[in-house]
Amino acid sequence: MTTRHAGCLVALAVLVTPIALHAQIPLEPAPGARVVTITPPGHTGSEPSIAVNPYSPNQVIGVYGGPVVAYSTDSARTFAIADGTAPAGWHGAGDVSIAFGIDGHAYLSYLTIDKLGTASYWGHDAGANGIWVRRSPDGGKTWDSIPAAVKVWPTGHEPDIQAEDMPRIWTDAGRVSPYRGHLYMAWIEWQLDKSIMLFSRSTDDGKTWSTPKRISTHAGLPRDDNGSVVGIIGTVAPDGTMYVVWNDGLTIAFAISHDGGATFQPSRSIMDVGAPYFGGATGIPGLSRAMGVPQIGVDARAGTLYVCWSDFRNGDVDVFLSRSTDHGRTWSKAQRVNDDPIHDGNDQFLQWLAVDPVTGAVYVQFYDRRGDPENRKTRITLARSTDGGKTFTNYDWSDASFTGESAFLGDYMWMAAYDNRVYGIWAEAVSDSSATHRRSPTVIRVGTAEWKDR
Numbered sequence: 001m002t003t004r005h006a007g008c009l010v011a012l013a014v015l016v017t018p019i020a021l022h023a024q025i026p027l028e029p030a031p032g033a034r035v036v037t038i039t040p041p042g043h044t045g046s047e048p049s050i051a052v053n054p055y056s057p058n059q060v061i062g063v064y065g066g067p068v069v070a071y072s073t074d075s076a077r078t079f080a081i082a083d084g085t086a087p088a089g090w091h092g093a094g095d096v097s098i099a100f101g102i103d104g105h106a107y108l109s110y111l112t113i114d115k116l117g118t119a120s121y122w123g124h125d126a127g128a129n130g131i132w133v134r135r136s137p138d139g140g141k142t143w144d145s146i147p148a149a150v151k152v153w154p155t156g157h158e159p160d161i162q163a164e165d166m167p168r169i170w171t172d173a174g175r176v177s178p179y180r181g182h183l184y185m186a187w188i189e190w191q192l193d194k195s196i197m198l199f200s201r202s203t204d205d206g207k208t209w210s211t212p213k214r215i216s217t218h219a220g221l222p223r224d225d226n227g228s229v230v231g232i233i234g235t236v237a238p239d240g241t242m243y244v245v246w247n248d249g250l251t252i253a254f255a256i257s258h259d260g261g262a263t264f265q266p267s268r269s270i271m272d273v274g275a276p277y278f279g280g281a282t283g284i285p286g287l288s289r290a291m292g293v294p295q296i297g298v299d300a301r302a303g304t305l306y307v308c309w310s311d312f313r314n315g316d317v318d319v320f321l322s323r324s325t326d327h328g329r330t331w332s333k334a335q336r337v338n339d340d341p342i343h344d345g346n347d348q349f350l351q352w353l354a355v356d357p358v359t360g361a362v363y364v365q366f367y368d369r370r371g372d373p374e375n376r377k378t379r380i381t382l383a384r385s386t387d388g389g390k391t392f393t394n395y396d397w398s399d400a401s402f403t404g405e406s407a408f409l410g411d412y413m414w415m416a417a418y419d420n421r422v423y424g425i426w427a428e429a430v431s432d433s434s435a436t437h438r439r440s441p442t443v444i445r446v447g448t449a450e451w452k453d454r
Contacts (some may be wrong), residue, residue: 231293274311
């Protein structure tokens, strides 16, 4: 062998070795993993939410679309579709979220809209729109026939009309909380010159809602793009303290209420993050767009707060978590939740966080493209931590990979956990040979997993 050829072989070995070291080992399946499709045959959906009834944990509700409600009485093994949940008299509806409160009542929030404003600048020339809440006393099978209005522009001709967007609902069901039974709602309001976060509460089982008030100290830009405020959501500690987070530009904003939402401390930034929108040059292949906005959860036993989000500070998109052990005064450095090799070029995105109120275990689910050199084949990963969010074990939660073209998986997925059982809901792109689509259609799937340890 000539010296030149030997040198080539050495160089080739140097090039190959790091690749071999980064080869992906298949993830262990989540224990007891089961995945079902809840969209009826021929139907599509995106932007889902899910909740489990802590008073009757066999009751699980998944919602999506405009709004469609799928309810289960057997711990998410099978689902039925509820009748009469689509709002009458509106062109469209969506941005659903679902939560259980005291006595096992379920609450569904959604927005209605007749016309968006100018493209991506919705406060300009906005049309009729509104935010509503409906209640179910029986695990999602039936719902109040008349929804409660939270904030509504009924005609589209109001002189000061704004555009309301992305409402989220949560509840205080704490047994010792002085605000037990309160319901909370927050959302984005698009105005001509800014975007702000609004908040409302109900103290009468969702029948009426307080006059919305602004809780975002800093305003975002007025366009639905990077620089706006987006993705608000809250959680409640056992003593009734409420913690709320959202994305504000390149930071995560944080606000606290100690009096059941009557007042809030001035919001402040707690974490520097990447831009929340993944689209255009920063897009994820095969998707029309995705988002990395945060979620917050609290360990009811230890009091630890957790915030989870995703961004591309490492080149490809990763999922991150920070925790606070002093009621939100200070926060740990961002740590990766996904455990594939850093800078491997594979995206993990559109995460959701849930904290088990019984065990304190922390769960994060996300779309995962590890193991595909083309960064296209997508699965669902479920990460679990039992040491206060210090370390996570990643599990595979899919029964098959999927790909898509310009697919809209939504701006969020959702997850709930209760007593070592986990319920996730997400959208998956599907192939459709019956017609030519510029955008792959999506269906809604629900995954369950269960741990036996304590």
